[in-house]
Amino acid sequence: MNIIETNNLTKTYGDFTAVNEISLHIQKGHVYGFLGPNGAGKSTTMKLFLGLTQPTGGSFQIDGKTYPKDRVPILKTIGSFIEAPAFYGNLTGEENLDIIRKILGLPRQSVTDALELVGLTQFKKRLAKRYSLGMKQRLGLAGALLGRPPILILDEPTNGLDPVGIHEIRSLIRSLPQQFNCTVLVSSHLLSEMELMADDIGILNHGQLLFEGTMEQLRQTAKANGFPTDNLEDTFLAMIDDDNRKRGQIR
Amino acid sequence: MILLLEIKKLKRTGCLPAFLGGAVLAAAFPLLNMLVRSETFTALPGEPFRILTDANWQMMAMLNILTIICGACMIYHTEYANNGAQKMAVLPVRTYQIFWGKFAVTVLALAGMLLFEIAALELCAMHWFPDYHLQLTALAKNLCFSLIAALPTIILMMLIASVCQNMWISLGIGVILVFTVSVFPKENLFLSLCPFNSPYQTLALAAQNGSEWIFTLICAAETIIFGIAAFIFDNVRRYFL
Ligand SMILES: Nc1ncnc2c1ncn2[C@@H]1O[C@H](COP(=O)(O)OP(=O)(O)OP(=O)(O)O)[C@@H](O)[C@H]1O
Numbered sequence: 001m002n003i004i005e006t007n008n009l010t011k012t013y014g015d016f017t018a019v020n021e022i023s024l025h026i027q028k029g030h031v032y033g034f035l036g037p038n039g040a041g042k043s044t045t046m047k048l049f050l051g052l053t054q055p056t057g058g059s060f061q062i063d064g065k066t067y068p069k070d071r072v073p074i075l076k077t078i079g080s081f082i083e084a085p086a087f088y089g090n091l092t093g094e095e096n097l098d099i100i101r102k103i104l105g106l107p108r109q110s111v112t113d114a115l116e117l118v119g120l121t122q123f124k125k126r127l128a129k130r131y132s133l134g135m136k137q138r139l140g141l142a143g144a145l146l147g148r149p150p151i152l153i154l155d156e157p158t159n160g161l162d163p164v165g166i167h168e169i170r171s172l173i174r175s176l177p178q179q180f181n182c183t184v185l186v187s188s189h190l191l192s193e194m195e196l197m198a199d200d201i202g203i204l205n206h207g208q209l210l211f212e213g214t215m216e217q218l219r220q221t222a223k224a225n226g227f228p229t230d231n232l233e234d235t236f237l238a239m240i241d242d243d244n245r246k247r248g249q250i251r
Numbered sequence: 252m253i254l255l256l257e258i259k260k261l262k263r264t265g266c267l268p269a270f271l272g273g274a275v276l277a278a279a280f281p282l283l284n285m286l287v288r289s290e291t292f293t294a295l296p297g298e299p300f301r302i303l304t305d306a307n308w309q310m311m312a313m314l315n316i317l318t319i320i321c322g323a324c325m326i327y328h329t330e331y332a333n334n335g336a337q338k339m340a341v342l343p344v345r346t347y348q349i350f351w352g353k354f355a356v357t358v359l360a361l362a363g364m365l366l367f368e369i370a371a372l373e374l375c376a377m378h379w380f381p382d383y384h385l386q387l388t389a390l391a392k393n394l395c396f397s398l399i400a401a402l403p404t405i406i407l408m409m410l411i412a413s414v415c416q417n418m419w420i421s422l423g424i425g426v427i428l429v430f431t432v433s434v435f436p437k438e439n440l441f442l443s444l445c446p447f448n449s450p451y452q453t454l455a456l457a458a459q460n461g462s463e464w465i466f467t468l469i470c471a472a473e474t475i476i477f478g479i480a481a482f483i484f485d486n487v488r489r490y491f492l
């Protein structure tokens with residue numbers, strides 16, 4: 001069953017198309033890895049899901065609800081982290097999470113849980129603006145995980161984390177579907193991590209969807225097209241390179 | 252609930268000290284005026300409270316407006332400085348509720364300021380005019396009138412601060428508006444109803460012209476209109492992001 005489905009979703013800025021008629025199918029209980037070079041449109045797609053920006057064309061459904069009619073009900077089911085951590089610098093880590101908790105109407109305990117989950121318990125009384133880069137990132141993740149929402153949208157969650165942190169977050173994301181029947185849409189440039197984490201993969205280039213399917217399907221497609229299949233990184237590089245070359249010819 | 256959250260967000264921002272400072276400064280003005288040249292005023296004919304407001308309210312209202320501008324900028328700066336606004340936008344809360352929460356916080360803060368300032372005027376009246384007696388109903392009326400007169404300014408300033416993500420731009424717009432409006436003639440009813448100009452009006456002056464009800468009603472209407480504008484902006488801002 002698809003919990004997130006898009007239908008020719010498009011976003012243009014002026015005459016530039018950031019997201020070009022993409023149709024994604026994200027299955028419930030899966031970890032969906034979203035790949036693509038810088039500027040491919042990954043963050044823009046995620047922002048569209050969260051109603052942070054208005055689509056220019058196409059539509060999408062999340063958990064059976066359509067945007068923009070059900071914007072608030074959709075947001076109730078999503079925990080998200082987009083690009084950079086968003087927080088109140090004048091509040092402590094704990095106070096930041098408490099604001100989110102109150103809006104979501106969760107019990108007090110959930111803040112303690114989320115802090116523990118991302119390893120910030122020790123620093124919960126420190127002002128968020130005094131956090132280190134990785135600590136801010138962890139705070140953003142805690143905000144997304146608060147209350148264990150059924151859908152998680154994580155944009156480069158491991159950006160700026162130390163190797164231990166990256167490992168922890170990967171294990172956490174990996175365990176979420178089994179533990180809480182959670183669906184995760186995650187983007188990252190760490191392809192080795194993605195390979196260990198994702199069930200399904202979507203590859204974007206210049207706003208267009210190059211591939212969507214399981215890891216196994218990706219290998220088969222790559223083999224059929226004569227791309228290397230040893231690891232995700234080589235396959236990805238060859239695929240993007242090939243697509244860019246084709247685009248060059250069209251122009 | 253949203254009001255409590257908005258108050259919580261202002262922790263350690265210096266907003267409360269700013270409003271408090273504005274109130275103290277404005278309240279000190281009539282006090283200083285009386286300390287330095289009380290004879291000028293005690294010699295005047297007429298009602299003591301009226302004499303005091305005529306002498307001081309222009310300056311006090313200006314301080315109030317400047318405090319509102321600073322307050323609005325600070326309140327929205329906390330929202331935009333570390334992108335907290337984006338986090339709010341992806342939570343299941345309607346963003347115009349946040350606007351109303353912030354507006355309510357500012358109105359409450361200004362109500363506190365006005366109470367403090369009008370109390371200072373009353374104290375001056377009681378101290379320097381021996382025949383004067385405190386009238387609580389008059390005090391309450393003045394407070395309500397001044398608060399309503401300030402509502403259009405507050406909501407317009409909140410709207411400006413919410414639109415401009417850079418605090419310095421909203422601050423600049425606010426200050427420019429204050430000085431633009433300060434050259435408007437005060438006698439013209441139409442011009443005195445403009446946001447950033449209406450807080451200079453006093454109940455006594457409006458009552459003298461028989462316009463106190465028109466004045467309050469139109470200020471309330473302006474507030475609703477700017478409120479609707481804020482609501483509309485909130486719904487279309489997604490198209491520009
Ligand atoms: N507000 C905007 N106005 C104009 N162009 C924009 C805007 N936001 C994004 N873009 C453009 O849309 C394209 C896609 O951006 P997006 O942030 O989605 O990329 P991304 O895939 O997340 O890249 P990265 O891996 O660097 O995070 C980029 O070319 C970017 O410049």
Ligand SMILES: [Mg+2]
Pocket residue numbers: 042043044083155
């Ligand atoms: Mg991005």
